[in-house]
Amino acid sequence: MADTGRRWILWTLAVHLYSLQSGALTVSMRESNLEVLRGDAVTLPCSFFTSSPLTKLNVIWTLAPFSSPENPVQVIVYDHGQVMEDPSFIGRVGFTGLPWSADMLLNDTEEADAGVYRCMVNNPPETADLGIGELTLTVLSPPSLPVCQWEGDIADGGSVTLSCSVEEGIPTPEIEWDKLSPEEIPLPVDMDGDLSGSVKIINASSETSGLYRCSASNALGTEHCYVNLSIYSTPDSPSGILQGVLLTLSMSLVLLALVLLVTWLHRTGQDGRWRERKEDNESYNEIRYTPSLIKRSFV
Structure with a gap:
């Protein structure tokens, strides 16, 4: 960390000396690629050096989203002391070091925030000599539930x-x-x-x-x-099933017919025997006589 800090100080002094020698405003980015976990905050660095008063300072941050790079968004603007934000970033962005730096803080990051950010600084009458600062922001997120x-x-x-x-x-x-x-x-x-x-x-x-x-x-x-x-086994073909059903039904009908026939024969036999017994009883109890026999008994 100490070596990184020393390199940053030396790099800043070098850029500052260059701006003083050239007499032009310089814009530089301390990072070219940043990563942030979705929902966390991140600071996007943008440094500038100018030899003119800052009364007319103008800073513009833009975003070309990965999802639609052809439609850049103006994220935040600082112009003559006033700050304006894009509606989709209201309450989530802000400058952290004006008027001495154009660093931008981005809170509550979303996946849609990922893309290429550009920092543009103007301070009339000076113009930016080193061009527009640019960095790429990647918003990391765990997998959603599949x-x-x-x-x-x-x-x-x-x-x-x-x-x-x-x-x-x-x-x-x-x-x-x-x-x-x-x-x-x-x-x-x-x-x-x-x-x-x-x-x-x-x-x-x-x-x-x-x-x-x-x-x-x-x-x-x-x-x-x-x-x-769950894989299930298919039964036999429909024709086989139909044949089985018809065979079972036929056997059931035949069995039912046999049961009815046996029942009928059994009941018919019982009725015949009952009638025979009844006739025998009637014949046994009947008294038969003839007039001729009676007459002979009194002679």
Whole structure:
């Protein structure tokens, strides 16, 4: 740290001497690349040297976002003692060393803040001799929670695709797939872009069933999502099923007919025997006589 401080002092003195000798305003950046964790604060350095009074000092910071570099944004302006901010940066930016430096503090950083920043300083009647100061800001963020999905045919012999995607993460998260059960197995991943990856399972079987995990990782953390895949065996063909149903129905009808027939025959036999017994009883109890026999008994 001590060596860095000494180098910075020597570099500052050299630039200051150059500005005095040339009689022109000089602008310089102490850093060309900066990184900040999303949500943290960062100071963007911009130094200038001028030999003229600072009554007409003008400082402008602009941003060319990585997402749309063709549409630069005027972040903050200092002009004749007044400060103006872009609406998207209100409350998050400010100068830290005016009027002696054009350093800008950026609070509560967002991914959209990443890009190329330019510091422009004017102090009439002097003009900037060394051009515009420029630096690149990268906003780092851990992976967002990934989203897992599956699509395809989960029948035995079918094909299934497991997909996983994340919304954000800088540096770009690495996508990995693993099968966790019944045993942990890493799976080859087909990257479908920077933030999504998939696994294709061909000719699925019961051994394919299990718990699958997608991991999205970068230097700042890891997030997971899961898919529980169940492969089922298909029954016989529809024609075979129909034949089986018809055969079962036919056998049931035949069995029912036999039961009804036996029941009918049994009941018919019982009715016949009951009638025979009834006729026999009636014949046994009946008294039969003839008039001729009665008459002979009295002669």
